[in-house]
Amino acid sequence: MNQSLGELGRFAEPSLYILVSLSAGPKHGYAIMTDVEEISGSPMGPGTLYGALARLERRGLIEALAPEDRRRPYRLTALGATTVRAQLDSLDGFIRTGLARLDGKAS
Amino acid sequence: MSGLIRLYPRDWRDRYEAEFLGLVSERRPSVAERLDIIRGALDAHLHPQVRRNVEAAPLSPVPDDDVRLARRLGIAAVIGGAFWPAAWGVASIGPIQYDGAGAYRDGSAAMPLLLIAIALLAAGLLGQLIRLPDEARLARGSATLAIPFLALFGLAPWVAAYGLVAIGLLIVLAVAGWRSGVWPLAASLSVVAACVGVVASQPTAWPPSQAIGWPAEHSWRSPRARSFPSGLVSARR
Numbered sequence: 001m002n003q004s005l006g007e008l009g010r011f012a013e014p015s016l017y018i019l020v021s022l023s024a025g026p027k028h029g030y031a032i033m034t035d036v037e038e039i040s041g042s043p044m045g046p047g048t049l050y051g052a053l054a055r056l057e058r059r060g061l062i063e064a065l066a067p068e069d070r071r072r073p074y075r076l077t078a079l080g081a082t083t084v085r086a087q088l089d090s091l092d093g094f095i096r097t098g099l100a101r102l103d104g105k106a107s
Numbered sequence: 108m109s110g111l112i113r114l115y116p117r118d119w120r121d122r123y124e125a126e127f128l129g130l131v132s133e134r135r136p137s138v139a140e141r142l143d144i145i146r147g148a149l150d151a152h153l154h155p156q157v158r159r160n161v162e163a164a165p166l167s168p169v170p171d172d173d174v175r176l177a178r179r180l181g182i183a184a185v186i187g188g189a190f191w192p193a194a195w196g197v198a199s200i201g202p203i204q205y206d207g208a209g210a211y212r213d214g215s216a217a218m219p220l221l222l223i224a225i226a227l228l229a230a231g232l233l234g235q236l237i238r239l240p241d242e243a244r245l246a247r248g249s250a251t252l253a254i255p256f257l258a259l260f261g262l263a264p265w266v267a268a269y270g271l272v273a274i275g276l277l278i279v280l281a282v283a284g285w286r287s288g289v290w291p292l293a294a295s296l297s298v299v300a301a302c303v304g305v306v307a308s309q310p311t312a313w314p315p316s317q318a319i320g321w322p323a324e325h326s327w328r329s330p331r332a333r334s335f336p337s338g339l340v341s342a343r344r
Contacts, residue, residue: 028126028129028130029126029127029129029130030129030130030133033130043140045139045140045142045143045144045146045147046127046130046131046136046140046143046144046147047140047143047144047145047146047147047148047150048143048146048147049130050123050127050147051147051150051151051156053123054119054122054123054151054156054157055156057156058156058157067125067126069129070125070126070128070129070132071126071129071130072125072126
């Protein structure tokens with residue numbers, strides 16, 4: 001079972017980046033921001049980050065861990081891991097199809 | 108940065124404020140990031156994701172009966188808000204009168220509507236005094252001050268300054284009520300828009316030197332003018 005990120009509107013893409021970032025292990029907000037910037041090549045603002053975190057947390061895709069000073073790490077839940085895998089599989093199929101068409105192979 | 112965080116709803120701040128401030132303290136936010144924070148605050152109001160833990164923090168320290176009463180008075184204020192433009196409409200079509208200093212529009216027929224509007228708006232303000240918690244000092248102070256200014260404007264509508272001060276206080280109440288977490292954003296925006304609309308719909312009220320009805324304005328001294336000649340400002344022709 002997984003959840004679609006499409007219902008998150010403009011937060012769908014940032015949410016996917018966050019889920020991918022957390023796939024490598026728990027991270028707090030600033031670490032997620034810098035990691036997402038490395039992954040995507042563009043920065044993610046604090047307002048967008050926390051808008052996406054709140055949505056992911058509410059949907060049970062991530063969970064907050066005990067705070068460390070003013071930093072609170074987040075980690076993927078089992079549902080979050082399933083969801084991000086399904087999203088990436090879908091993207092992988094999309095990319096393969098697109099590349100095959102560019103190479104002139106029927107698909 | 109602590110100023111921008113206050114744009115977020117109270118429930119959101121209860122949950123995320125500490126870590127959010129920790130995040131932005133890691134590096135100085137750029138202009139784009141500040142705009143992103145403002146956009147995030149707007150989103151948090153329009154699409155709240157954080158639900159208050161009712162057992163840990165009651166929704167309002169105000170008793171339910173008081174909240175219900177305040178809500179009814181708020182509905183009365185909305186109705187009063189509709190009477191206000193109606194009064195202006197009636198005043199704007201009043202007959203042109205002439206006196207020794209010239210002509211002015213006699214809007215005295217609108218007086219009953221204006222008084223009803225002011226009474227209902229004042230009732231709504233009293234409701235806010237019942238509903239708003241003590242911590243919302245600015246909002247409570249604005250509501251308290253707006254009541255006498257509304258009453259003064261009802262008694263002397265040719266002194267536009269009373270009306271302008273009352274409208275200004277209503278705007279402060281709307282913003283401070285929202286910031287205190289009691290007023291929904293949509294309600295605050297509606298009140299601000301209505302107040303701005305009332306002032307903007309009175310182009311003859313500007314510049315302010317005319318709007319405040321100084322003694323040089325003959326109409327407010329005229330005995331006939333005292334029967335509500337024109338509202339915010341005398342409509343001399």
